Amino acid sequence: MDGKQPSPTRIIHMRGSIRIAGIYLILGALWITFSDKLLAEIVSDKVQFAQISTYKGWGYVFITAWLLYLLIENHTAELAYNEKQLRLITNALPVLISYVDTDRRYRFSNKSYLDWFGEAVNGKSMEESLGKSAYQKISGHVDAVFAGRTVNFEADIPYKNGGTRFVNATYVPDKDTKGRVKGFFALVQDITERRQAQEEIRLWADAIEGCAQGISVVDPASNRILACNPAFANLHDYRVDELVGSPVLSLYAAAELGHVRRQFERADQIGYVRFEATKLRKDGSTFLTQKDVVSVRGDDGFILHRVVTTQDITERKQAEEEIRRLNEELEMRVSERTSQLEAANKELEAFTYSVSHDLRAPLRAIDGFTDILVEEYAPRLDEEGNRLCTVIRKESQRMGTLIDDLLAFSRLGRKEMRTEQIDMKELAEAVFRELYSDEDEKRIDFRIGDIPAVNGDAALIRQVWINLLSNAIKFTSRKKRATIEVGWMEHGSENVYFVRDDGAGFDMEYADKLFGVFQRLHDDKDFEGTGVGLAIAQRVVHRHGGRVWADGREGVGATFYFALPRI
Amino acid sequence: MESSSVVDVMLVEDNPQDAELIIRTLRKHNLANRLLHMKNGKDALDFLFGTGSPESAPMENKPRVILLDLKLPKIDGLEVLRIIKSDERTHIIPVVIVTSSAENPDIQAAYNLGANSYVVKPVKFDAFMNVMARLGAYWLQVNHPMNNSNKDMTKY
Structure with a gap:
């Protein structure tokens, strides 16, 4: 104009x-x-x-x-x-269009103003219509347009109503023939949403740009890379601009091209596939990747593009390989150990077999011939000779018992376990009844609590009761009146059973020796025994995943505990 | 092989001390009058099947009981048992395993092969004598054997 x-x-x-x-x-x-x-x-x-x-x-x-x-x-x-x-x-345009005169009043405004401000602005001053803070923000630009310049600016304007909007505004001065400014045309566009969208796009772009995994977008028709992020380029030792536009298949190992094509086709059919593929760097070296391919369809149903995420899994594969190797090694070692163990077991069996057969016969001969000697040659032996023969017989017999007990102990470790639920109360009572004599019955006050059932091998657990209860009977045998108590308590996930007696007891100093094979704390002349019973009890309980321990005082009594996992 | 006439007890035992103790015990109870002691499995089989020396017993001389040790030189006890029990000429002869071993595998194997009884020799001599005397008495005096004479009749 x-x-x-x-x-x-x-x-x-x-x-x-x-x-x-x-x-x-x-x-x-x-x-x-x-x-x-x-x-x-x-x-x-x-x-x-x-x-x-x-x-x-x-x-x-x-x-x-x-x-x-x-x-x-x-x-x-x-x-x-x-x-x-x-x-x-002007009403049809989504832009605010107005004419402002030198009084800074609106002389013309299109419908967008009405929509935005909710009231007609014609005749009103800019300050009144826009609000004080908004007007302050633009008054400089208004001054500039009245000075004759066309003004274009983008700014956040805090409008009186409608909140703060981000606008793009153009003010064009209206000059008369003499060049005097009579007013100006204002074109204002709300670009808040556009800017938000742009910011969002910017965010996503940053995310993709900064993503450590390779991301590429491939044109499904030409199989060319439409876009990729730096991580994708770095994986292949290229720059981004070198890859954009290049054929994607050239980045795959030639041998796998068929496989890769099939995977792409599958992705196009079902939307998503994951596969592993060998890829090529710029220098031709290879690396192993995991690919996630998403085929994106447009509204018309056609595939727009494939979005491919690429992950270098060389290290992971190496780690997996390492784990597999270690596992194999471990398995080998286990089987080696197992066969060693089996061999050792065989040896042990052979040993016990030999002990069982060969060690007894000489003992029997010693015992037998000494007996024959005593019987048939008694008149020729004096008293001392007879006594010596008795010692020989007694000792050979004792050795026989030791061997038997030792064999029993060794057999225990090799026996296969058959687990079932055991009524402990019934078992302990039955064992006690078998063990005591009529004399014991008068002498011993036997008390048994409501001890709970347990899972285990009944024959083995029975042996534990036999050994503990027979010990209790044995070590109270010197007393005219004795009490033997069977009870239990809870401890964590275990049931702790105990056999308590008020017999000879033991010195706690030697408590740790109690459960060793052939360990005895009492003289044979006081209490007979080979010292295998508690070792057997311990072995059985250990095989059931439990523990044994003892508590006692010399001359006062002893308590033997064994803990087994609760059902 | 002091006698090729009828044998009551065949004792297969390599250990001379054990053999002497067993024989003494049986003799003491008058049970060893017709006892044949074989020191190894081969001799025992040779005697039973008449395959050894020419003076080996004919097959009609089936012992009323065989007391068989397991650990034997040349042919071991389980093998002897297997051969006796798998031959129809001998399988009816009662075989009692008399051994020092109380190991389960031995016991199982013996019964699987058809042992008629399994006896563990006690180490204590008193108990040993007791067991051997009862054993002898049972098989020679209590147990009624299959009548050999029937078979003998068929020969005539």
Whole structure:
């Protein structure tokens, strides 16, 4: 709207106006020049001439007035039409369009203003309409446009109503022909959402850019890389710009191309696949990757592109391989140990077999022939000779018992366990009844609590009760009245069973020796035994995953505990 | 092989001391009058099947009981048992395993092969004598054997 340089339409308008004015000028001049002369030819009477001339003058004036009316009417209608058109157009735009005069009041505003501010702004001042804080933010730009400059700016504007919006505004000064600014046109666009969308895109771009996993987008038709992130490029020792546009299959090991193509096809069919593939670096070296391929479909159902996530799994594969190798090694070692153990077990079996067969026979011979000696040659032996023979017999017999017990102990470790639920109370009572003599019955006060059942090998657990209860009976045998108590208590996930007696007891100093094979704390002449019973009890309990221990005082009594996992 | 006439007890035992103690015990109870002592499994089989020396007993001389040790030189006790029990000429002869071993595998194997009884020799001599005397008495006096004479009749 620069006054010095009229627009082409303006020029056309001007030419039309000039032509009309010219025609009017010529017709008017002709009329003025020739109408009186023509009239004088027709009318000779002076009075009549003057009268007609007056009518002619009035007629001219009326015609001119009528023409003027028509012209103005026509022009006004056109203006109204034009303004209506303009309004239609500006209202249709999603942009705020307004005209502000030098009083900084709105003279024109399109419908967007009404939508935004909820009220008409025409005639109101900018400050009033926008609010104080918003106006402060833009007043500098308004000053600039009144100074004659076209202004364009983007800013967060805290509007009076509608909250803070991010806008793009253009102010164009409206100058008259002399260059004075009469007002300005304001074009304001709300780009808050666009900026949010842009920011979101920026965030995602940053995420993809910074992602440690390789991400690439592939065109499904050409199999070319449309975009990729630096991690993807780094994996292959390329730069991003070197890869964009290049064929993706050239990054795969040639031998696997068929496999890779099939996987891509599958992804296109079912939407997603994961597979492992060997890939090539720029220098031709290879590395192992895991690929996650997502085929993205457009609304029309066609595959838009494939988004591929690439992970270098060389290290993971190596670790897996290492684990597999270690496992194999471990298995080998276990089987080695097992066979060693089996061999040792075989040896042990052979040993016990040999002990069982060969060690007894000589003992029997010693015992037997000594007996024959005593019986058949008694008259020739004096008292001392007889005593010595008795010692020989007793000792050989004792060794026999030791061997038997030792074999029993060794057998225990090799016996296969058959686990079942055992009624401990019933078992302990039955064992006690088998063990005690009539004499014991009178002497011993046997008390048994409600001890709970347990899971175990009944024959083995029975042996534990036998050994503990027979010990209790044995070590109370010197007492005229004794008490043997069987009870239990809870401890964590275990049931702790105990056998308590008030017999000979033992010195706690030697408590740790109690459960050793052939360990004895009492003289044979006091209490007979080989010292295997508690070792057997311990072995059985250990095989059941339990523990044994003892508590005692010499001359006061002893308590033997064994703990087994609760059912 | 003091006698090729009827044998009551065949004792297969390599240990001379054990053999002497067993024989003494049986003799003491008058149970060893017709006892044949074989020192190894081969001799025992040779005697039973008449395959050894020419003076080996004919097959009709089936002992009323065989007392068989397990640990024997040349052919061990379980093998002797297997051969006796798998031959129809000898399988009816009662075989009593008399051994020092109370190991389960031995006991199982013996019964699987058809042993008629399994006796563990006690180490204590008193108990040993007691067991051997009862054993002898049972098989020679209590147990009624299958009548050999029937078979003998068929020979005539």
